[in-house]
Amino acid sequence: MAAENTLTGTRVKTLHRVDTEYSADSVEWCPIDGYQHVLLTGTYQLKTNQNPVGEEGADTPAKRLGRLLTFTLRKHTGGATTELCQTEQREVAAILDIKWCHVPLSDMPLFGVVNASGQLVIVTLGSADQGSVMTNDVTTVGITEQGLALSLDWSTGSGQSTGDTQIVVSDSDGCLSIVNVGNSTAQTTRTWKAHGFEAWIAAFNYNNTNVIYSGGDDCRFKVWDTRGSLDAPVITSKRHSMGVCSIQHNPHRDHLLATGSYDEHILLWDARNMSKPLNDIDTGGGIWRLKWEPGSGDRLLAACMHNGFHILHVGNDETGSVNAQSRASYQEHESLAYGADWCHLSPSQLPTVDDASTTDLTSKNREASGESDRSLTSSTILASCSFYDHTMHVWTVT
Numbered sequence: 248m249a250a251e252n253t254l255t256g257t258r259v260k261t262l263h264r265v266d267t268e269y270s271a272d273s274v275e276w277c278p279i280d281g282y283q284h285v286l287l288t289g290t291y292q293l294k295t296n297q298n299p300v301g302e303e304g305a306d307t308p309a310k311r312l313g314r315l316l317t318f319t320l321r322k323h324t325g326g327a328t329t330e331l332c333q334t335e336q337r338e339v340a341a342i343l344d345i346k347w348c349h350v351p352l353s354d355m356p357l358f359g360v361v362n363a364s365g366q367l368v369i370v371t372l373g374s375a376d377q378g379s380v381m382t383n384d385v386t387t388v389g390i391t392e393q394g395l396a397l398s399l400d401w402s403t404g405s406g407q408s409t410g411d412t413q414i415v416v417s418d419s420d421g422c423l424s425i426v427n428v429g430n431s432t433a434q435t436t437r438t439w440k441a442h443g444f445e446a447w448i449a450a451f452n453y454n455n456t457n458v459i460y461s462g463g464d465d466c467r468f469k470v471w472d473t474r475g476s477l478d479a480p481v482i483t484s485k486r487h488s489m490g491v492c493s494i495q496h497n498p499h500r501d502h503l504l505a506t507g508s509y510d511e512h513i514l515l516w517d518a519r520n521m522s523k524p525l526n527d528i529d530t531g532g533g534i535w536r537l538k539w540e541p542g543s544g545d546r547l548l549a550a551c552m553h554n555g556f557h558i559l560h561v562g563n564d565e566t567g568s569v570n571a572q573s574r575a576s577y578q579e580h581e582s583l584a585y586g587a588d589w590c591h592l593s594p595s596q597l598p599t600v601d602d603a604s605t606t607d608l609t610s611k612n613r614e615a616s617g618e619s620d621r622s623l624t625s626s627t628i629l630a631s632c633s634f635y636d637h638t639m640h641v642w643t644v645t
């Protein structure tokens with residue numbers, strides 16, 4: 248069913264719902280040409296010991312389980328409905344974050360996964376022919392021996408290959424690590440203590456990848472310059488009143504970045520002047536993930552934990568000040584709003600599935616959109632996931 252926001256005129260519509268079985272915390276659309284209909288979902292499930300105290304095995308520690316799910320989204324002939332097809336399910340260590348490399352390396356799409364075993368795993372995609380997409384591990388890098396690897400970001404966010412490809416990883420020990428990535432290798436080059444508690448998020452300045460941003464459970468947002476000593480940040484902000492969970496630099500607007508926190512506020516910043524934020528938006532829910540729209544960078548998608556998913560339009564008013572206006576919200580999940588991402592294709596650009604050749608790959612997770620809705624052709628496709636109700640949704644906003 249579709250829902251319309253009468254104040255903004257926007258219309259949101261759920262296309263597909265998937266039960267991920269394990270708690271879902273990451274969704275990421277592929278940005279690489281020819282693979283942009285590919286969607287990854289990561290899950291994290293804590294399996295506790297059910298044996299009563301005193302019985303054998305009662306002291307066995309809880310296990311963190313995960314699955315990496317791969318989907319393709321294609322349109323049926325005529326473009327009025329879509330088909331979401333699960334092509335792979337892999338049992339892996341519990342996943343905390345997934346991010347794609349924004350450019351192909353060795354002519355192949357790559358993505359990174361950080362997990363509860365304290366590792367960064369770099370993975371590539373196989374052929375996307377016939378709707379079947381499989382993943383293959385390239386290499387694994389140990390980030391922390393005792394803790395969890397919590398987030399990652401690639402230095403390629405501008406969409407250009409400029410020098411060495413790097414990944415920054417944050418972990419539960421409060422550290423950041425820089426990993427250099429080659430054709431089939433990856434090596435940690437620097438690691439430093441960044442936060443007093445969990446370093447929830449790390450991100451590159453895509454306009455200047457020598458600059459790295461980080462946020463932690465110590466309520467600090469920090470700026471680092473890797474050209475110098477990393478004994479101390481070049482900037483420390485205390486503007487957030489709770490843990491800083493999400494940061495993303497805008498790939499299209501060189502100096503604009505957004506931070507989000509458990510304090511339910513999104514702050515917009517000018518990277519050239521960090522003395523105070525450009526704008527402060529109260530979302531009514533803790534901000535776990537922020538994603539700038541890949542096409543123009545004028546819209547910001549926020550996963551607001553207890554308050555669903557929101558899309559903000561970020562522009563300039565008549566005085567030149569940066570403003571942010573709510574354009575749409577998606578409230579169809581029944582649990583913590585965690586993962587969210589924009590598809591790089593419009594519905595009209597999706598590859599077409601031959602109705603007569605639909606295979607069992609659709610499995611139990613296939614759910615067609617159900618109604619013939621020609622407005623899909625002018626819509627934007629998004630994906631989102633929520634934790635305790637273990638669901639992933641594909642939806643549109645028009």
